[in-house]
Amino acid sequence: xxxxxxxxxxxxxxxxxxxxxxxxxxxxxxxxxxxxxxxxxxxxxxxxxxxxxxxxxxxxxxxxxxxxxxxxxxxxxxxxxxxxxxxxxxxxxxxxxxxxxxxxxxxxxxxxxxxxxxxxxxxxxxxxxxxxxxxxxxxxxxxxxxxxxxxxxxxxxxxxxxxxxxxxxxxxxxxxxxxxxxxxxxxxxxxxxxxxxxxxxxxxxxxxxxxxxxxxxxxxxxxxxxxxxxxxxxxxxxxxxxxxxxxxxxxxxxxxxxxxxxxxxxxxxxxxxxxxxxxxxxxxxxxxxxxxxxxxxxxxxxxxxxxxxxxxxxxxxxxxxxxxxxxxxxxxxxxxxxxxxxxxxxxxxxxxxxxxxxxxxxxxxxxxxxxxxxxxxxxxxxxxxxxxxxxxxxxxxxxxxxxxxxxxxxxxxxxxxxxxxxxxxxxxxxxxxxxxxxxxxxxxxxxxxxxxxxxxxxxxxxxxxxxxxxxxxxxxxxxxxxxxxxxxxxxxxxxxxxxxxxxxxxxxxxxxxxxxxxxxxxxxxxxxxxxxxxxxxxxxxxxxxxxxxxxxxxxxxxxxxxxxxxxxxxxxxxxxxxxxxxxxxxxxxxxxxxxxxxxxxxxxxxxxxxxxxxxxxxxxxxxxxxxxxxxxxxxxxxxxxxxxxxxxxxxxxxxxxxxxxxxxxxxxxxxxxxxxxxxxxxxxxxxxxxxxxxxxxxxxxxxxxxxxxxxxxxxxxxxxxxxxxxxxxxxxxxxxxxxxxxxxxxxxxxxxxxxxxxxxxxxxxxxxxxxxxxxxxxxxxxxxxxxxxxxxxxxxxxxxxxxxxxxxxxxxxxxxxxxxxxxxxxxxxxxxxxxxxxxxxxxxxxxxxxxxxxxxxxxxxxxxxxxxxxxxxxxxxxxxxxxxxxxxxxxxxxxxxxxxxxxx
Numbered sequence: 001x002x003x004x005x006x007x008x009x010x011x012x013x014x015x016x017x018x019x020x021x022x023x024x025x026x027x028x029x030x031x032x033x034x035x036x037x038x039x040x041x042x043x044x045x046x047x048x049x050x051x052x053x054x055x056x057x058x059x060x061x062x063x064x065x066x067x068x069x070x071x072x073x074x075x076x077x078x079x080x081x082x083x084x085x086x087x088x089x090x091x092x093x094x095x096x097x098x099x100x101x102x103x104x105x106x107x108x109x110x111x112x113x114x115x116x117x118x119x120x121x122x123x124x125x126x127x128x129x130x131x132x133x134x135x136x137x138x139x140x141x142x143x144x145x146x147x148x149x150x151x152x153x154x155x156x157x158x159x160x161x162x163x164x165x166x167x168x169x170x171x172x173x174x175x176x177x178x179x180x181x182x183x184x185x186x187x188x189x190x191x192x193x194x195x196x197x198x199x200x201x202x203x204x205x206x207x208x209x210x211x212x213x214x215x216x217x218x219x220x221x222x223x224x225x226x227x228x229x230x231x232x233x234x235x236x237x238x239x240x241x242x243x244x245x246x247x248x249x250x251x252x253x254x255x256x257x258x259x260x261x262x263x264x265x266x267x268x269x270x271x272x273x274x275x276x277x278x279x280x281x282x283x284x285x286x287x288x289x290x291x292x293x294x295x296x297x298x299x300x301x302x303x304x305x306x307x308x309x310x311x312x313x314x315x316x317x318x319x320x321x322x323x324x325x326x327x328x329x330x331x332x333x334x335x336x337x338x339x340x341x342x343x344x345x346x347x348x349x350x351x352x353x354x355x356x357x358x359x360x361x362x363x364x365x366x367x368x369x370x371x372x373x374x375x376x377x378x379x380x381x382x383x384x385x386x387x388x389x390x391x392x393x394x395x396x397x398x399x400x401x402x403x404x405x406x407x408x409x410x411x412x413x414x415x416x417x418x419x420x421x422x423x424x425x426x427x428x429x430x431x432x433x434x435x436x437x438x439x440x441x442x443x444x445x446x447x448x449x450x451x452x453x454x455x456x457x458x459x460x461x462x463x464x465x466x467x468x469x470x471x472x473x474x475x476x477x478x479x480x481x482x483x484x485x486x487x488x489x490x491x492x493x494x495x496x497x498x499x500x501x502x503x504x505x506x507x508x509x510x511x512x513x514x515x516x517x518x519x520x521x522x523x524x525x526x527x528x529x530x531x532x533x534x535x536x537x538x539x540x541x542x543x544x545x546x547x548x549x550x551x552x553x554x555x556x557x558x559x560x561x562x563x564x565x566x567x568x569x570x571x572x573x574x575x576x577x578x579x580x581x582x583x584x585x586x587x588x589x590x591x592x593x594x595x596x597x598x599x600x601x602x603x604x605x606x607x608x609x610x611x612x613x614x615x616x617x618x619x620x621x622x623x624x625x626x627x628x629x630x631x632x633x634x635x636x637x638x639x640x641x642x643x644x645x646x647x648x649x650x651x652x653x654x655x656x657x658x659x660x661x662x663x664x665x666x667x668x669x670x671x672x673x674x675x676x677x678x679x680x681x682x683x684x685x686x687x688x689x690x691x692x693x694x695x696x697x698x699x700x701x702x703x704x705x706x707x708x709x710x711x712x713x714x715x716x717x718x719x720x721x722x723x724x725x726x727x728x729x730x731x732x733x734x735x736x737x738x739x740x741x742x743x744x745x746x747x748x749x750x751x752x753x754x755x756x757x758x759x760x761x762x763x764x765x766x767x768x769x770x771x772x773x774x775x776x777x778x779x780x781x782x783x784x785x786x787x788x789x790x791x792x793x794x795x796x797x798x799x800x801x802x803x804x805x806x807x808x809x810x811x812x813x814x815x816x817x818x819x820x821x822x823x824x825x826x827x828x829x830x831x832x833x834x835x836x837x838x839x840x841x842x843x844x845x846x847x848x849x850x851x852x853x854x855x856x857x858x859x860x861x862x863x864x865x866x867x868x869x870x871x872x873x874x875x876x877x878x879x880x881x882x883x884x885x886x887x888x889x890x891x892x893x894x895x896x897x898x899x900x901x902x903x904x
Contacts, residue, residue, distance in 0.1 A: 022048050029061045038068035056085045063095065075099040083111070090115040090124035097131065109135065116151065126152055133167045138246075142174035150730040160187045162198075169201045178212060181205050191236075196243030203236035203251060230255060234264060238271055249277075250311065253286035254318060257297070265290045280304070281312040289319065302331055321361070324393050329365050332357060360390040367397055376401045376423055384883035398886060402427070402894035406693075407686060421451060421689070427891060428693065431700050434884050435707065440696050447693055454496075455548045455681035456688075458574035460598075462591060463555025465580040466610040466647040468492075471552050473650035473666065474673065475542050478516075490533050491570060492552035497539030507532040516540070547678050556594050571597075575688035576604045576639075576677060583609040583644060586623050587630040599636045602691045604684060606676065607631065607638040612665055613646035620644050639676045645669050694895030697888070704881065704888035711879035725872035731802030732795065732865040740857040743794045747787065747857075754786040784835050791835070791857065792828040795864045826871060830863035 029044035045061035052058055059082040066074035079096035086092055093115035100108030112135075115128035129148045136145035149168060155161050165187035172180030185205055191198035210229040234255055240248035256268050265287065272283050281304025288296040297319065304312025313332065320328035357365070363382045370379040379401055386394035405424035425448050432441040459467045471494065472478050502519045504512040509531055514522050519538070526533060553570045571577070577598055581587060586609055598605055609627060612620055627642045645665035653661020677684065732739065761775055769775055834856065 022051060026057060026061070029065065033061075033064055033068065036068075038065045041065035042069060042071075042074075054081075054085060056082060059085065067095070067099065072099050072102045076103060076105055083114075087114075090122075090128060094124045094128045094131070097128070116148075122153075130163055130167065133171075137167065137170055137174070140174075142171040146171045147726075150726050151733070153734050162188060166198055166201060169205065173201070173204050173208060176208075178205075178208055181208070191239075193239070194243065196240040196245040196248065199236040199243075200240035200245050200248050200251065203233040203240065206233045206236070207251075207255075227261065230259065230261075230264065234268070238268070241271065249282065250314065250318075253282050253315060254322075256283075256286040257289040257319065258322065259290055281307070281309050282315045285312070285315055285319070294323070294325075298325075298328060298331070301328075305332075317357070317361070321389055321393060324396060326365065326368055329357065329361060333365070358388065358390075360386045360388045360394075364390045364393055364397070367394070371397065371401050371404075376405060377427065380427070380887055384887070387882075395886060395890070398890035399893050402887075402890040403897055406690065406894045406897075418451070421448075424693065424891070424894075427887070428696055428700065431704065431884060431888050431891070432696075434880070435700060435703050435888075437700065437703060440699060443692075443696055447689060447696075450692075451685075451689060453549070454546060455677070455685050456551060456573060456575045457548050457677055458551040458553055458570040458577045459580065460553050460570060460577050460594075461555065461580035461610075462582065462588075465555065465582045467555075467580055468552055469651055470578075470580055470608075470610060470647040471550055473647050473654050474550070475540065475544065476654045477540060477542065478651070478655070490535055490554065491573075492536045492538055494538045494540070494545065494550040494552065496542065496545035496549075498541050500540045502539070503537040505534040505536070507534045544678065547681050556590070571601055571603055572692075574603060575681075575684045576606070578606050578608060578677075580647075581607065581609045581627065581642075583611045583620065583623050584614050587627050592630060592634055592636075595631075595636050596634055599634075604639055604687065605636070606640065606672065607642040608669065609642055609644040610647050612644040613649055613663065640672055643668050643672060690895060694892070697891040697895050701885075701888040701892040704885040708879070708881040708885035711881045715879070722872040725868045728799035728802060729865040729868040729872065732799050732861050732868070735798075735802065736858050736861050739795075739798050739861060740854045743791070743798065743861075744854045744857050746794050747790055747853075750786050750790045751853075754782060757782040757786065780836055784832050788828065788832045788835055791860055792831045792864070795831070795861055796827065799864070799868065824867070824871060827864045827867040830867040831860045834860045834863045 025044045025047050029041040029048070032038070032041035032044065042062065042065035045058055045065055048055055048058035049062060059078050063075055063078035063082060066072075066078060076096065076099050079092060079099060083089075083092050083096055093111050097108045097110075097112030097115060099105075100111055109132070112128045112131050116125050116132065129152050133145040133148040136142070136148065145167065149164055149171070152161065152164055165184045169181045169184035169188065172178070172184060181201075182205065185202060188198050188202065191202065206229055210226060234252065237248055237252045237255060241252050252268055256265055259265055269278070269287060272278055277283055278287075281300045285297040285300040285304075288294075288300060298316070301312045301316040301319065305316060316328050316332060319325060320332070363386050367379040367382040367386075370376075370382065380398060383394040383398055402424070405420045405427070407420050425444055429441055429444045432438070432444060459471055461467055475494070500516050502514050502516060504514070504519075504522060504526070506512065506526065512522055512526075516538070519536075523533065523536070551570050551574055579591075579595060579598075581591065595605065607627065609620075609623060615623065624642055624644055631638060631642070643665070645668065646663070649657075649660040649664035650666040650669070653659075653664050653666060758779065761769065761778065764772075764775065
């Protein structure tokens with residue numbers, strides 16, 4: 001920036017200085033400045049001011065000399081007086097603000113803001129806007145910083161403004177907007193050797209892009225960054241570090257702490273040693289962490305915190321986030337409490353206070369405490385609000401909480417498991433309600449009931465495999481109906497009750513309750529009458545049914561497709577399946593296909609070969625070998641190797657025929673059923689519940705992800721629209737005068753119509769025009785009716801055209817097509833208010849139709865821009881779908897982590 005005295009000499013004559021014989025002092029002062037002798041120049045300037053205290057030239061010389069001599073207090077004093085003389089000079093206000101910052105003057109920021117609105121020296125106003133953006137970036141307010149940048153006019157040449165692009169990239173990185181940062185970085189290109197700040201921005205961008213890609217590919221985990229990315233970021237970061245760019249040391253220290261590459265660590269160590277900073281706590285901790293000495297790293301940072309090193313506090317905070325270290329957070333909190341106590345006790349605290357934990361980390365710490373206390377739901381609620389730097393940590397906590405709720409596959413099914421199921425089912429129900437999945441909510445409620453019921457074993461197989469006969473043999477009574485042609489038409493649910501009876505559920509009809517002996521006849525009668533049976537419940541006072549309920553299913557090769565559908569429904573309801581093969585024709589392709597389906601669903605299966613009495617021993621062994629080979633080839637597991645028996649002989653034996661029982665092979669089946677199913681009923685039921693709940697969790701996660709994706713796209717469109725509105729508002733303010741002239745000319749047809757409307761009052765006396773409220777109201781109504789919409793539409797069209805480069809491809813929220821831009825209702829209301837106000841204050845309102853109204857148009861443009869800015873800044877509440885998605889994904893991951901090969 002040129003010296004102030006050189007700039008002011010063009011505007012202020014030296015008549016007074018010449019008249020008072022002070023020209024030699026002025027010339028000597030400028031010569032001393034040129035020779036690099038600021039103290040001598042200062043003395044000449046003070047001599048001038050002793051004679052002419054208000055001399056603008058003298059004050060400028062004093063400010064230039066004091067600035068060269070690093071006498072910032074005098075710079076502030078000189079420029080404060082000079083600003084009173086030349087308040088329109090942006091360069092004076094800018095230098096005053098910068099000097100004020102160096103000495104901690106409270107009015108520094110106000111001075112810089114004055115520089116932005118000074119009508120002269122647009123270059124100085126641009127620098128002031130850049131300074132204000134820097135101040136807000138340093139204060140952690142990128143949104144405000146961005147707004148200052150929006151006020152900087154686009155360059156007149158095709159060369160982009162790299163200073164603006166640099167700060168836009170920093171704002172975008174602070175927002176987490178990688179697309180915006182990328183677009184700004186393209187303008188920056190490759191930084192030169194002395195552009196440390198640009199180098200730091202590109203380093204941060206490279207790391208942010210790589211971290212986002214790694215997190216996406218690893219489903220949210222903290223995957224290692226590619227060495228090439230780390231290498232480039234380190235090259236750029238070290239360049240910024242050597243150039244002493246704020247933030248460079250923190251980035252390089254973080255890279256060292258995260259690196260396990262000895263060459264990288266050694267390279268940075270040499271640079272830090274050359275700078276004499278090896279013993280600084282931040283660097284000591286970074287190198288200790290890189291070498292796996294985490295405790296040493298924490299101690300180094302705690303030492304730095306006690307010594308008043310705020311960088312150590314920031315590094316400790318970063319280490320806590322990166323390593324999921326609650327102990328580090330506790331150390332920061334303890335330090336803050338100790339400082340507060342010392343202050344309350346009127347003691348002189350030693351060292352610097354730890355910065356307060358960011359809200360996200362406070363929530364993380366609270367969530368961890370609640371999770372440790374067994375309050376998982378409360379912990380998840382606290383984690384819902386974590387969206388910033390602790391998001392990955394929060395997701396790890398969610399997964400840990402959800403996984404603790406899902407009982408392990410081999411865990412006991414006791415009170416602890418019951419409590420865990422209560423928590424996980426409650427969370428599933430909450431998620432289903434939030435997603436309006438009432439169908440899944442009913443399924444979740446059914447799971448809660450199912451936990452209290454006995455194990456369900458489905459007897460499945462093809463038609464005529466002897467399923468009902470096997471069931472009767474298993475129960476030791478002729479309970480299940482056999483010989484009901486053409487086949488068992490629906491599921492027969494056999495359960496315990498103190499008295500024997502059967503309940504037949506008829507679709508669209510009245511249920512039938514009959515004794516066991518009447519069941520077959522009743523089913524035949526209903527079939528003859530054409531009534532559809534939905535389900536048959538058979539109750540019997542058989543002790544075994546207290547532990548295991550049996551589902552007798554239709555055959556999979558039944559001629560009626562409804563019967564096959566009923567058989568498949570058993571897969572959803574059963575905890576374990578017993579598949580009966582017809583030994584003389586075992587493991588047909590149709591059986592293998594359905595068995596593969598059951599296996600894929602994760603339902604445990606026990607294979608039994610019925611009708612063994614129809615085969616000779618050698619042939620039976622051949623059949624069993626074929627069954628085993630077929631199962632292995634199809635990757636189908638059986639709880640135990642397949643067993644051959646005869647259900648017909650078994651039932652006879654169970655009903656009293658001892659010879660038939662001995663020949664049936666039932667003893668082995670009985671032992672298997674007792675050991676693998678009855679005794680393992682709790683484990684089998686838990687496995688089935690995990691399978692069903694996991695399926696629900698997966699469906700909820702899919703729904704939640706779809707909703708969240710829709711909301712993210714809506715948010716992206718909203719942000720793009722807000723950016724377009726901001727760009728439009730900035731363009732309108734910047735080009736207000738030129739636009740006003742063009743728009744006023746475009747309004748000529750509307751003004752002619754308005755003039756025609758005002759002819760009835762043209763001949764009225766001027767006094768009445770000014771004082772008659774009804775006349776003024778008529779003018780106001782016609783002015784608004786004729787000019788409001790065309791004026792709003794013209795401003796909107798200009799705003800859209802001006803903002804198009806910044807919002808290419810984004811449709812306006814108003815739905816205007818490419819040929820025009822319909823104004824929003826808020827913007828149009830602002831324009832109407834301006835027009836009505838103009839009538840209210842104008843002495844001769846009817847003249848507004850007879851002459852150009854550029855002043856009115858300018859006011860309308862300002863109002864329109866204000867409305868656009870308000871629309872752009874309107875708060876948009878974050879969608880709840882993001883938190884729901886994260887919780888649903890955590891539940892799905894927890895169930896997937898608990899899956900075992902047998903329970904897939």
